[in-house]
Amino acid sequence: GGAGAYFRGGKYYYRKKFVLPEEWKEKTLILSCEGVYHNARVSVNGHIITKWPYGYSNFYVDMTEYVEQENENIIEIMADNEKTPNSRWYSGSGVYREVSLLIAGQSYIKPEGVKVTTVERGQVQVLADVVGQGDVMVEILDGKNIVASGMGRELELQIKDCILWDEDHPHLYTCKVILSENGQKIDEETVRFGIRTLSWSGKGFFVNGKETLLRGACIHHDNGVLGACGFRDAEYRRVQILKEAGFNAIRSSHNPISKSMMDACDELGMYIMDEIYDYWLIHKNPYDHAKDTFLQYWRKDIDAMIRKDYNHPSVIMYSIGNEISELGTPEGQKLCKEISDYVKQMDRTRVVTCGINLLLASMAAKGGGIYGEKKNGKENKNGSMTMDNMPTSAFYNVLMNKMGGVIDKMSAKPAADKVCDIIDPLLDIPGYNYATSRYEKEAKNHPERCIVGSETLPQSLYKNWQYVKRFPNLIGDFMWTGWDYLGETGIGTIRYINKKTGENIYSGLAILAGCGVIDICGMKRPETGWNKIIWGLQDKPVIAVDPVMNYKCRRSASMWRTTDAVESWSWEGCEGCRTNVIVYAHAQRAELYCNGKRIASAKVKECRAVFKKVVYIPGTLSTIVYDENDRESGRAELISATGKT
Numbered sequence: 198g199g200a201g202a203y204f205r206g207g208k209y210y211y212r213k214k215f216v217l218p219e220e221w222k223e224k225t226l227i228l229s230c231e232g233v234y235h236n237a238r239v240s241v242n243g244h245i246i247t248k249w250p251y252g253y254s255n256f257y258v259d260m261t262e263y264v265e266q267e268n269e270n271i272i273e274i275m276a277d278n279e280k281t282p283n284s285r286w287y288s289g290s291g292v293y294r295e296v297s298l299l300i301a302g303q304s305y306i307k308p309e310g311v312k313v314t315t316v317e318r319g320q321v322q323v324l325a326d327v328v329g330q331g332d333v334m335v336e337i338l339d340g341k342n343i344v345a346s347g348m349g350r351e352l353e354l355q356i357k358d359c360i361l362w363d364e365d366h367p368h369l370y371t372c373k374v375i376l377s378e379n380g381q382k383i384d385e386e387t388v389r390f391g392i393r394t395l396s397w398s399g400k401g402f403f404v405n406g407k408e409t410l411l412r413g414a415c416i417h418h419d420n421g422v423l424g425a426c427g428f429r430d431a432e433y434r435r436v437q438i439l440k441e442a443g444f445n446a447i448r449s450s451h452n453p454i455s456k457s458m459m460d461a462c463d464e465l466g467m468y469i470m471d472e473i474y475d476y477w478l479i480h481k482n483p484y485d486h487a488k489d490t491f492l493q494y495w496r497k498d499i500d501a502m503i504r505k506d507y508n509h510p511s512v513i514m515y516s517i518g519n520e521i522s523e524l525g526t527p528e529g530q531k532l533c534k535e536i537s538d539y540v541k542q543m544d545r546t547r548v549v550t551c552g553i554n555l556l557l558a559s560m561a562a563k564g565g566g567i568y569g570e571k572k573n574g575k576e577n578k579n580g581s582m583t584m585d586n587m588p589t590s591a592f593y594n595v596l597m598n599k600m601g602g603v604i605d606k607m608s609a610k611p612a613a614d615k616v617c618d619i620i621d622p623l624l625d626i627p628g629y630n631y632a633t634s635r636y637e638k639e640a641k642n643h644p645e646r647c648i649v650g651s652e653t654l655p656q657s658l659y660k661n662w663q664y665v666k667r668f669p670n671l672i673g674d675f676m677w678t679g680w681d682y683l684g685e686t687g688i689g690t691i692r693y694i695n696k697k698t699g700e701n702i703y704s705g706l707a708i709l710a711g712c713g714v715i716d717i718c719g720m721k722r723p724e725t726g727w728n729k730i731i732w733g734l735q736d737k738p739v740i741a742v743d744p745v746m747n748y749k750c751r752r753s754a755s756m757w758r759t760t761d762a763v764e765s766w767s768w769e770g771c772e773g774c775r776t777n778v779i780v781y782a783h784a785q786r787a788e789l790y791c792n793g794k795r796i797a798s799a800k801v802k803e804c805r806a807v808f809k810k811v812v813y814i815p816g817t818l819s820t821i822v823y824d825e826n827d828r829e830s831g832r833a834e835l836i837s838a839t840g841k842t
Contacts, residue, residue, distance in 0.1 A: 198282060199686035200482070202708040206281040209291040211274045222266050225301040225328075227308060228258040231456060232294030232427065235486075236277035242270055250490050252278075252288060253418075253452035254501040257299075257308050283484035285451075285475060286417050286710075287684035289425020294455055304329025306376055306386045309504040313372050313390040314546060318405075319359040321392065323372060325350045331376045331383060338371040361405045362391025362510040364445045367466035369510075389463065391510030397548060397626060399645035402672035404468075404513070410665055411468060411672055412732055413446040414439055414679020414714075415652055418455065421683070421717040427455040436461040438719050439679055443729040448651065448675045450552075451475035451519040453502045462511035469509070470550065470628075470651070470675070472516035473502055477532060478523050479561075481568050496539060503543045515540050515547055516651070520554040520630060525562030525616050534623045548625045552651040555632055556604045558620075559612035608632035621646055626672070633657055633664070640668035650674040655714055655724060656759045659803040662731050676728075677757060681713030688712055689758035693750035702750060712757035723764050727781040730804050738782035738822050738833040740764060745771040745813045766818040766835035775810040782806065784822035784830050792816040 228239065235252030238245060241263040249256050264270050278290040299308060310326035323335050327350055337345040337354055345354040360368040369389045376384040393405050401408045416439075420431045432455060439447060446468040449458075454471050462469050474495075476487040486494070499517075506512040517536045523529025537549050560566045607613065608629065617635075621627050621643070628651025629635050639648055649672050653661055661674045681689075689712020693702045709717055714724040726739030741762035743752075748771070754760070762779055780787040780801070787806040789797045791814055799806040801822065819834035 199707075200282050200285050200684055202287040202683040202686060203706065204287065204290075206278040206283075207290055208279050209276045211276075211292055211296075213272045214269055215272075216269050217264060217266055221300060223303075224261075225259070225303065225305055226261050226264055227299040227301070228260055228272065229255070229295070229297040229299055229308060230258065230274070230292075231255040231296070233274060233276050233292050234278060234288050234290055234425065235283070238275040238277070240273045240275075249497075250486050250494055251498050252276075254498045255294070255453075255456070255505055256497075256501055280484040282482040283486075285481055285685060286682060287419050287425065287708075289419065293425040294427045302329075302383050304331045304376065304378065305384045306374060309507075311372060311374050311386050311388050312507050313388065315392050315394055316353060317394070318361070319356050319392070320353060321345075321356065321390075322353050323347075323351070323374070325374045325376075325386075327376060331378045334375045334377065336373045336375070338373060344370070356392065359392050362393040362463075363404050363407070364409075364466040364468060367391065367464055367510075369463060372508075388508045389460075390508045391463065393510050395513055395547065397647045397672070399643075399647055399670040401669045402626075402647065402649075408669075409445075409468075409672075411446040411649065411674070412444050412728075413448055413470070413650075413673055413675030414442075414444045415448045415450045415675050415677045416680045417450060417678070417682035417684070418452060419683045421681075424683075427457055429457040429460075432458040433461040433465075434719065435680065436465050436467050438715060438721065440465055440467055442679070442715060442721050442725040443732055443734045444679055446470065446513075446673065446675065447679065448472060448516070448552075450652070450678075453505065456505065459506065459509045459511060463509055467511055468514075469506075469512045470514040470516050471502060471506055471512050472519060472552070473499060474518045475520070477518055477521050478529065479521075479566070479568050495536065499536070499540060500543065503540070507544060513547060514550050514626070515544070516550050516552055516628065519552040519652075520557055521551065522554075522557040522561040522566045522568050524551070524553060524620055525558035525560070529561070530619055530623070533620065537623050550624055550626045550628045550649065550651065551620075552628045552630050553616070553620065553632075554604075554630045555608040555613040555616055555635065558616045559607065559610070562612060562616060604631050605634050609634040609638050628652075633661055636661075636664040636668060636671050640664075640670060644668075644670055646670055647672060652677050654756060655712075655728075656756075658728060659731050676714070678710070678713045680715045680719075681717040682710050683708055683717075685710040689755045691755065691758060691761040692753040693747045694753055696749065696751050702747070710757075712755065723762055723779070723781065724760070727804060730781055730783050733783075736783065736831055738780055738784070738787070738820055738831045740766075740818060740820055740833050740835050741779040741781065742766060742768075742818070742835070743777040744768075745774050745776045748774045748776055764835060766813075766815070767838040768813055771813050772815065774813050776813060778808040778811045778818070780806045780808070780820045780822065780833075782820075782822040782831060785825045785827070787820050787822045790817075790819045790821070793819075 237249045239247045239258045241260045244263045247258045276291045307326040312324045314322045325333050333350045345356050373387045396403045419425050448470040480487040540549050626647045630652035655676045687707040723741035729735035743762050745768035784801045797808050815837040822831045824830045
């Protein structure tokens with residue numbers, strides 16, 4: 198269905214046949230799997246070695262004892278995604294991230310076995326997890342220059358005149374760990390890292406002691422027409438475009454981020470909230486891994502995420518879940534503490550957060566809820582079906598579209614207060630989803646409580662950002678979404694309805710959510726200009742025009758996307774038709790001109806001025822904006838395409 202963009206599931210087998218080369222004999226052979234969706238099973242020569250249910254965890258398989266030295270070997274990876282729906286978005290199927298073979302001797306450095314921790318400015322701790330015997334030498338390099346070195350599997354090194362890592366100065370060092378025996382090198386591992394410190398309190402969030410406000414984008418893992426596959430170039434391109442659009446942070450909703458994207462964030466300067474799960478105990482889809490499988494595997498999944506993330510300075514937060522209804526129940530709260538404590542045990546240097554939907558948690562506290570309908574006191578494992586047999590995940594999206602304002606208001610009610618008071622001590626920084634109404638109340642009653650807007654509506658950015666600037670304990674805002682994605686089809690699509698027939702003029706099948714301020718191909722929509730103006734990153738105004746060809750239709754917007762205006766004054770065949778024009782600007786008022794003739798003036802509210810029923814005449818559409826002293830503060834224009842070269 199629509200949650201998975203109408204792509205079918207299936208069962209997939211990947212096989213590799215090989216004869217062991219002479220130089221590999223008596224070696225340790227470890228298979229590295231970064232992403233297999235899902236219910237992975239790895240076997241060698243018919244022996245099942247590993248099963249891994251969760252489709253977003255990277256994992257390692259030591260297959261040394263199962264490989265035959267002389268005969269042909271067969272490695273098989275099976276991915277079982279037959280039972281759907283099991284996700285609220287397009288998951289992809291099968292092997293979608295890198296698979297590699299790691300080869301070592303009897304003594305070796307474990308995969309992801311090197312951990313570099315910033316102790317304080319210029320001082321780092323290096324831990325090397327080694328199997329077997331051998332001497333360990335550590336070198337820290339800045340480019341090609343060795344800036345510190347030492348011997349030992351656990352040591353602290355001082356880096357003189359170190360350069361700190363942050364979003365504006367993403368400086369990376371290299372840690373080289375060499376394992377030797379009798380003076381001969383037998384293994385080597387290099388990792389990149391950045392030197393930076395994090396701290397947080399009711400006074401704000403600080404990177405290297407500097408207050409940092411998070412301009413966040415929620416993203417899913419797919420790469421549009423490339424599907425779920427994680428390609429290095431695509432991940433780098435996406436981070437670059439997000440950075441150009443003014444974002445300085447991304448939330449990997451709702452599963453661990455790829456290694457390539459973390460590398461890109463390290464190099465380009467982008468903060469990451471890496472999120473592990475979309476469910477715990479209560480099913481959101483009939484065949485997800487909530488409850489029994491989750492309880493059996495969550496520690497392994499978190500281990501995998503933290504080992505993968507540890508050396509990446511871009512990762513500043515671990516989110517342990519998204520919209521977990523059971524946070525409103527004693528059982529869920531107990532589990533929250535257990536998971537949070539486990540993460541802190543693994544890594545005390547980063548924030549532990551969770552994307553909390555206070556309406557869902559409040560409903561669960563009262564014995565109700567949208568997800569996981571209970572029958573005869575027991576949860577229905579097949580997933581609750583509501584609203585004419587619609588799956589619960591789709592039903593929630595419909596509810597959000599119809600009642601988004603109500604969900605926000607409910608977040609400040611007494612029932613939500615109780616949930617917040619219980620959950621806050623369990624997390625470093627609670628994340629609130631769609632809870633703008635909560636911010637002022639938290640600042641007044643709990644100024645010591647550091648919070649973040651973990652998921653918000655793009656249309657609410659102006660209001661949210663005023664709160665971020667006003668309240669020190671509110672450290673940022675992550676909008677849904679920064680980039681469009683496959684699945685949850687149509688939740689952000691602007692629909693045009695024929696006024697006479699009542700029919701949707703676009704009747705084709707939608708496979709996109711339609712709610713990104715950057716579209717599926719990476720084109721920045723005009724709202725990104727509005728965002729940058731709100732954030733104080735751009736002075737130049739932006740002109741956006743509603744599609745003129747739809748002027749006779751009634752327009753139906755979405756909670757997640759209220760405009761599909763574009764930066765264009767080229768509408769062939771629409772001469773004389775009327776449309777709406779939006780001017781985004783940090784100004785007091787805006788004037789609109791067509792071909793040099795002033796046609797309207799409007800006040801700018803929340804950095805936007807709306808001009809209705811503007812007649813389309815090809816040529817130049819321009820704006821001049823003025824500040825509170827009626828002085829010109831900016832200009833912008835759109836010029837019609839002529840077809841001339």
